[in-house]
Amino acid sequence: AQSVSQHNHHVILSEAASLELGCNYSYGGTVNLFWYVQYPGQHLQLLLKYFSGDPLVKGIKGFEAEFIKSKFSFNLRKPSVQWSDTAEYFCAVSPGSWGKLQFGAGTQVVVTP
Amino acid sequence: GAGVSQSPSNKVTEKGKDVELRCDPISGHTALYWYRQRLGQGLEFLIYFQGNSAPDKSGLPSDRFSAERTGESVSTLTIQRTQQEDSAVYLCASSLLGRAGDEQFFGPGTRLTVL
Numbered sequence: 468a469q470s471v472s473q474h475n476h477h478v479i480l481s482e483a484a485s486l487e488l489g490c491n492y493s494y495g496g497t498v499n500l501f502w503y504v505q506y507p508g509q510h511l512q513l514l515l516k517y518f519s520g521d522p523l524v525k526g527i528k529g530f531e532a533e534f535i536k537s538k539f540s541f542n543l544r545k546p547s548v549q550w551s552d553t554a555e556y557f558c559a560v561s562p563g564s565w566g567k568l569q570f571g572a573g574t575q576v577v578v579t580p
Numbered sequence: 581g582a583g584v585s586q587s588p589s590n591k592v593t594e595k596g597k598d599v600e601l602r603c604d605p606i607s608g609h610t611a612l613y614w615y616r617q618r619l620g621q622g623l624e625f626l627i628y629f630q631g632n633s634a635p636d637k638s639g640l641p642s643d644r645f646s647a648e649r650t651g652e653s654v655s656t657l658t659i660q661r662t663q664q665e666d667s668a669v670y671l672c673a674s675s676l677l678g679r680a681g682d683e684q685f686f687g688p689g690t691r692l693t694v695l
Contacts (some may be wrong), residue, residue: 499680510583511623511686512672518681518695526673557622562679567636568684570622 469494471560473571481579482550488543488574490558499561500541501568502532506554514556515540528552553578584687586672592693593662601657609685611678612655614647616668617689623671628671629655630678658684665681 474489492498502514515526522534532543541558558571585604593599604613612628625639629649640646644662651653659666669691675683 473622503686508687511673513683516681516683551666559623563680565628565630565636566675566678566680566682566684567628567639568615568623568626569625570615572622573622 469562469569470567471558471569471571473556473574474556476572477575477577479577479579483547484545484578486545486548486552486558486576488558488576490541490543490571491521492539492541492558492560492569494539494560494562497563500532500534501561502526502530502541502543502560503557503559503570504554505557506551511557514543548576548578550578550580552576581602584672584674584681584685586670586690588690589688592695594695595664596661598658598660599662599692601659601670601692603655603657603687604657605653605672605674606685608652610652610676611673611675611682612649613673613684614655614657615636615671615673617671618668626657626670628678630684659692662692664694667692667694 470493472491500517503511504514505511517534525531557573559568587602610631612629615623625646627647628636644660647657669689671689673686675684
């Protein structure tokens with residue numbers, strides 16, 4: 468079955484530490500890849516997306532993600548996290564031409580001061 | 581409007597009752613999506629409306645679930661004869677054209693609790 472897997476369900480780290488969240492998908496063919504974030508008390512919002520072109524994409528708030536087609540991966544990174552990065556992060560895949568998304572289970576990230 | 585709005589924000593109902601959840605998308609967005617998020621799980625696609633095309637209902641979990649959309653505006657998700665496993669946050673999103681690369685803008689969700 469087609470799926471999106473996020474490797475960690477819960478991550479705790481200190482401010483200034485580096486963050487990497489793993490995401491793998493099992494779709495063949497053309498895919499569009501997204502990371503969405505939900506800050507406490509706020510709506511889900513787009514962090515970054517890969518549609519085509521440069522596989523290293525940069526998003527808001529210093530986040531970036533790398534699409535590695537051979538590994539079916541789209542890992543999210545940030546070199547130095549801040550307390551305000553505490554949130555739940557969701558990887559999502561949109562296969563084909565139209566926009567419905569399949570989400571991973573999410574990773575809750577807690578950044579301690 | 582400024583964003584996607586949903587109502588009610590919370591709904592508590594008894595098993596077996598019907599519920600209606602409402603979504604107002606961003607004005608001008610032709611695509612509208614419904615997802616649900618059960619506790620501790622990711623978002624699960626339910627249904628997708630794109631313009632005047634027939635909706636993609638492939639994610640609806642049973643025939644107790646249905647949804648309608650009036651033109652390119654309001655959508656209503658109806659759950660008949662609710663069950664406890666229907667308890668979840670129901671999220672609505674809209675996007676400009678519904679293409680795969682389009683950003684989806686999410687509403688705040690409706691938290692449904694079935695007792």
